[in-house]
Amino acid sequence: MTPDEAHTTAETRRATPGEEHDHDREETPHATPDEERLARAALTRIVEPGDEHAGRWLRTYGAAGFLRRLRDPATDDHETPAHTDTPLPPHPSHSAPRGSTRPPETGPFPGTGEKRVAGWRRRAAAVEPHRDLDAAERHGGRLVIPGDTEWPRQLDDLGDTRPIGLWIRGPADLRTWALSSVAVVGARACTPYGAHMATTLASGLAERGWVVVSGAAFGIDGAAHRGALAAQGATVAVLACGVDTPYPRGHAGLIGRIAEQGLVLGELPPGSHPTPSRFILRNRVIAALTRGTVVVEAEYRSGSLVTARNAHRLGRHTMGIPGPVTSGLSAGVHELLRGEATLVTDAAEVIELVGAMGQLAPARRGPVLPRDLLDPHTARVLEALPAGRPTRAPQIADRAGTTPDDTLARLYELHSLGFVERQGDDWRLTNSRTEGSNARRGGT
Structure with missing residues (x-):
């Protein structure tokens, strides 16, 4: 596989939302790619961002056709519109409402307010897209439009x-x-x-x-x-x-x-x-x-x-x-x-x-203390030892709910791990500052 093929495969595999439907460049029947780019450069100065009306006519006529109709109101309204990637629903203004005697709107932009169109036309008459493209190039910039390889x-x-x-x-x-x-x-x-x-x-x-x-x-x-x-x-x-x-x-x-x-x-x-x-x-x-x-x-x-x-x-x-x-x-x-x-x-x-499937965040948990690793029965015996005073094994067994023999075995296990110490016949929590004993004394 060549590097270009690998790049294409990776891009396809990680396609973003919206990648599954690719809009073709909208062009008027006789517009060249350079004319379309120049028209879009002009329209970025004529139309405010996010204008749905302009977007609709851009989709209908293509950029060059839209600009031509703005600059020349006499453009044939019946000229074949550009190919659109999604069919346009009938606009309500294309026909008079039921029961109305008002004739259908005419002109290239039915349904778009006269003030909006007048503003477009006023700016279209003064726009100089070549100057904008040159200015962008002087600053190391470029214009990317739908249909370009770089267009997201x-x-x-x-x-x-x-x-x-x-x-x-x-x-x-x-x-x-x-x-x-x-x-x-x-x-x-x-x-x-x-x-x-x-x-x-x-x-x-x-x-x-x-x-x-x-x-x-x-x-x-x-x-x-x-x-x-x-x-x-x-x-x-x-x-x-x-x-x-x-x-x-x-x-x-x-x-x-x-x-x-x-x-x-x-x-x-x-x-x-x-x-x-x-x-x-x-x-x-x-x-x-x-x-x-x-x-x-x-x-x-x-x-x-x-x-x-x-x-x-x-x-x-x-x-x-x-x-x-x-x-x-x-x-x-x-x-x-x-x-x-x-x-x-x-x-x-x-x-x-x-991210991609399997890119999971690490599991979140608190620190693991030595006492967390104890067998549950051994941990119960440790919890039965009172803080601060020696206690005999039978008493510990009563508090832990286990037999004296089992308690004694657990106490020796805890002694080897450093949790408890023996004093004659008594057992007590060790004085060494282990995490387990500190947690037991502090209750945290």
């Missing part, structure tokens, strides 16, 4: 809200990395406990060969990225702005380091700035891209909970790190844990959920 097909699970394309900085192959990736997200204003847990969790995942995905924000996100980088591991930052516009500014150095060792990606073209809605919409990409999402700290109202619930709706694993019940920053996580999320405490427990 699990993003297709987002349906009409999937990204038009992803602008990416970094040397790695996104699709390959996404096959073994986990999102670690949480509060911006996190506690020292939360930062420690995010760092430790990310380091543990990276050391086991998993890619840590987060949003490069302050708090938990930053701690997760740093933990993966410190372990010389792989990490991906999903931004709500252009990949050449580090945000937050205080993380410019961190984002630059991620671009060197990992990947920085986003849906928006170079030079784009974040908005509150873009942060929320960015979270659906984090959820869809990864095998599961871990929330470390989050209040009841938190973008991290949006990510986790998106993951749950997409059939991904949703996990939470518990915190103090008195902390408001753990209240949202605890609410998740009462519902759809699974409690995890370290990387091994996360991998047990998202």
Whole structure:
């Protein structure tokens, strides 16, 4: 088997959710691949991320056909639409409601509001996709679109809200990395406990060969990225702005380091700035891209909970790190844990959920003490010895519920193990500080 064949086999074996249905590149009948790429580059500046209306028309007409209809309203409305991978249901606006005399809507975008289309057309008239592609290339970036080898097909699970394309900085192959990736997200204003847990969790995942995905924000996100980088591991930052516009500014150095060792990606073209809605919409990409999402700290109202619930709706694993019940920053996580999320405490427990069959976390148990290894009958005799005073064998036998002869045999066994000592006809617990005798005296 050649290295390429081995890689393909491994990728198939570890297919992520969504890999089983492969969307072909949607192209208009006369659009070349370069035209389609250029159109998608333009549309990332025209359309806001996650716009279902745009996604529907992109699926109907293909990127080049959609862009042509935006730039030229006179485009023949009856032109054959692009091949779609899933049939479109009849849109309610295609025919007038029963009992209504209103004629059916006409034009290339029936059912989409006039203000929305007007905004698209206004931006389409000014967009210069060649400049965006050149700007990305100057920053070591590229545009990856559906149909490319590097496109992570699990993003297709987002349906009409999937990204038009992803602008990416970094040397790695996104699709390959996404096959073994986990999102670690949480509060911006996190506690020292939360930062420690995010760092430790990310380091543990990276050391086991998993890619840590987060949003490069302050708090938990930053701690997760740093933990993966410190372990010389792989990490991906999903931004709500252009990949050449580090945000937050205080993380410019961190984002630059991620671009060197990992990947920085986003849906928006170079030079784009974040908005509150873009942060929320960015979270659906984090959820869809990864095998599961871990929330470390989050209040009841938190973008991290949006990510986790998106993951749950997409059939991904949703996990939470518990915190103090008195902390408001753990209240949202605890609410998740009462519902759809699974409690995890370290990387091994996360991998047990998202990894391959047989990748089980080690069994959790307390330390094994010497007295734990005693035969049950011998342990009962040891428990019958009172603390602090010598006792004769018959009395010990009465307390242990055994015969004097059996008790005497057990006492000599305990003597050889260092638990008891003999003083004439009496027996007492040894004064040596063995774990067994300490546990017996302290009751723990």
